[in-house]
Amino acid sequence: MSSTDNTENTHLTHVREDGSAHMVDVTAKSETSRTAVATGRVRTREDVLDMIFDPANEGLPKGDALPVARVAGIMGAKKTPEIIPLCHPLPLGKITVDFTREADAVRIEASVKTRGVTGVEMEALTAVTSAALTVYDMIKAVDKHAVIDDIRVLAKSGGKSGDWDVR
Structure with a gap:
């Protein structure tokens, strides 16, 4: 992990001294x-x-899962302040949602960019989560035991706390 500032905050920024x-x-x-x-x-x-990865799009009862999940991820990022109560509305400049096939999973990666006064980590997480929920919805007829997991931030840049990347 690289960072311009390796210190961690020791307090929660969204909690006042009285706990509210x-x-x-x-x-x-x-x-x-x-x-x-x-x-x-x-x-x-x-x-x-x-x-899911069949180019002919045959087999899933609801249709082509990945394009639908990509749009859901983009929409999710844009709706983040409506879903997460204390997030600031931000002018999002770019949102990408990509999918990779792994041995036992669909890997989702979302990148979100803005020019603003606060970061877009929550928007990237919301994009991934929305896309994952949509993939689950699209495949539940054939695998109701699918599992969504390992959702996390991989990298951030910009702002006072500096840049870091764990990829």
Whole structure:
């Protein structure tokens, strides 16, 4: 992991001294370019992966899962402040959602960019989660035991706390 600042905050920024939650004041922060990358997986059987990644799109009752999940991920990132109560609305400049086949999973990676006063980690996580939920919805007729897991931030850049990347 590389970082320009290896220190961790020792307090929760969304909690006041009296213990109540609040939205952090970002009005004094400098506007910078910010990026976050998140990942997650939908674990399923090999035959289901064959259906998901079939270029002819045959086999899944609901249709082509990945294009639908990509749009869901993009929409999820855009709706983050409506889902996560203390997130600031941000002007998102770019959102990408990509899928990779693994031996037992669909790996989802989302990248979100903005120019603003706060980071886009929550938007990247929401994109991955929305895409994963959509993949699950698209395959549940053939694998109701699929598992969504390993959702996490891989990298961020911009802002006072610096850049880091665990890829």
